[in-house]
Amino acid sequence: MKNNLRQTLIRNETDESGLITGTSLWEDAWKRLRKNNMALASGVILLCLGVICLLGPVILGVFLGYDAHTQNLAYGPQPPSLQHPFGTDFYGRDLLTRVLIGAQVSLSVGFLAAMVAAFIGTIYGAVSSYSGGLIDSLMMRIVDILYALPYMFLVIILVTILGKSLLLLFLALGAVGWLLTARVVRGQVMSLKEQDFVLAARSLGSTSRGIIFRHLIPNTLGPVIVTFTLTVPSMILQEAFLSFLGLGVQPPQPSLGSLINDGANQMLVFWWTLVFPGSIMAIMLFALNFLGDGIRDALDPRMKT
C-alpha cells in the first residue's frame, strides 16, 4: 500500500510538464478496473443484455408479430426452431420475447430495489453516525434487531401486507435490504466527521443537515457504490425467489422467476421452458457478480481478497 503510494507520487512528479498532477480516486479506480478483463467482459455482456432486453421485444414484435401476452392455445408449446429460437411456452407464446421482457423486469426490479436500499441505508447510516451518542446507539440497535429477523420472511410478510404489485415489490425488497449500506456508511462517517473539513464547515455556520448531505454523504460514495453493485444481484435473486413462490410479479406479466417456476413444472415434457430462462438468469447473475467484484477491487483495493 505504502509502496504503491510512493510509486504514484514518483510517477506524478515526473510528469512531462513537470507539474504535479494528482490522480483522483475515480481515475485510479477506472485504471484498475480496465486491467480486470473478466470484469470488463462482464460489463460488456450486461450492456448487451440490457440493450437486447430493451430492443429485442420491440424488434420481434414489429417484424414477426410476437408479443409476450397473446395466447395461442392451438399452437401450443413448440420446441426451439428458427422461427422461435427459445421455443414457445404452454400457451403458444414466443418464449424468447417472454424471457427478454422477464429479464427487463428482473433487471429493473434489481436496480430500483438496490437504489431504494442504498438511499435509505446511506441517509440512515450518516444521520446515525453524525448524531453520535445515545441516538447513534439506539439507531444501530434497531439495525441489529432487524438483522436478527429472518430477512426473507419479513419480505414475504411485507408483500402480503402491501399487495402484489411491481412497485410495492421493490419497495418491500429495498425497505428490508438497506441494513448493510447503513452499517458501511456509518463506519465511514465515523472517521470522516472528525476531520478538519467538517470542523471548517461547522465554523462557517453549516447546519447539521448541510454537513451530512453536502460534506459527509458525498465522501462515502465509493463504499456505497461497492455495496450497491453487490446488492443488485442479490435483489434480482430475491425478486426471482419471490416470483418463483408466486409472491412476486404476477401473471400474465413474465419475470425470470415466474418463467423458471412455469418451466420447472413442465420440464419433463418441455425442457426448453426451464433451460432458457434459467440460463439467462444465471448469465445475468454471473456477470453482475463479476462486475461487482471488479468494481469493489477497483474502488477499494484494501478489500481485495
Place this chain on the structure above:
Amino acid sequence: MIRILLQRLLELIPTALVIVAASFALVRLAPGSPFSSEKEIPPEVRQKLEAKYGFDKPLPEQFIRYLGNLLRGDLGLSTKYPQRTVNEIIANGFPVTLSLAAIALLWSLLVGITAGIIGAIRQNTVWDHVAMTAALVGISVPSFVLGPLLVLTVSLRLHLLPPAGWGDWQHVVLPGLTLGTIYAASIARLTRGGMLEVVRSDFIRTARAKGLSESLIVWRHMLRGGLLPVVSYLGPAVASMLTGSVVVEKIFNVPGIGPYFVDAAFNRDYFLVMGIVLLYAFFLLLMNLIVDVVYGFLDPRVDVS
C-alpha cells in the same frame, strides 16, 4: 467463559422482547383478518371465532396474553388449521427443515473449504482458476434453477435418485445439494481469501523456519486464518439456508416448515406466522452467539465480552 456466555444470553432478553413486539405489531396491524378470505361468515359465527382466539380483546391485552403464553412455550392456535396448534405444526415441520439445512451446511463446508484450500495453496495455477471460476458459477446459479435442473438430469433422465419426497437417505441428497451449493461457493471464496491473508504473515514464516512440514503448516496454521471469515459468515448463512429452504422444499416436495409460512402469511394465520418468525429469529440469535464464541476461540485476539 461461562460467565461471559451467561452475560451474553442475558443481553439477548431485551432484543428478543423487541423482536416479539415488532413482529406482533407487523402481523397484527396489517390489513385483513384470518376470517376475511373465506366465504361470507355470519356475524355471530365470526364473533364466536374471534372470541375463541381472543381477537375480540383490545390489542395491548392480546399482546400481554400472547407474551404470557409464549413464556409458557405455548404458541397458540392456528386459524387456518383449526384442529392443530402452532406447536404441533412446528414440531412436525421444523425438524425436517433443520435436517435439510444441516445436510446443506455439511455439504457446503466440505466442498467449500476443500476448494478454498486448493485455491489458496495452489494460488494462480490452473487449479486455483478452476476452483474459483466454479465458485463464481456456483454463486450465480440460484437454487430454484439448480434444483429443477438436477431433478431433470439426475432423477428423470438418469433415474439415479428420487425426484421428490422425504424419508430415505436418497431423498436428502438432491435437496441438500441444491440448498448448499451457493453457500459452498461463498465459503470457498472466503476460505481462499482468509488463507491468502495469513500466508505471508510472520507466524507462518516462523513455522516454516522451525521446519514444520508443509501439510502441518497448512492444516494447523493457515487454515485457522482461513476459517475466521468462514465462521463469521456461518451465522447469516445458516439463517438464509433455513429461510431459503422454502424454495427447495417446494421443488422437492419436502414436508418442512417453509410452505406453511407462505400459506400462513397469505391467510393471515396470525399465530402461525408469529410462531415461525419467532422460531427463526430465536435460532438466528443463538447462531450469532455461537459464532461469536467460536470466533473468540479461533482467534484469541478477539474479546468475546
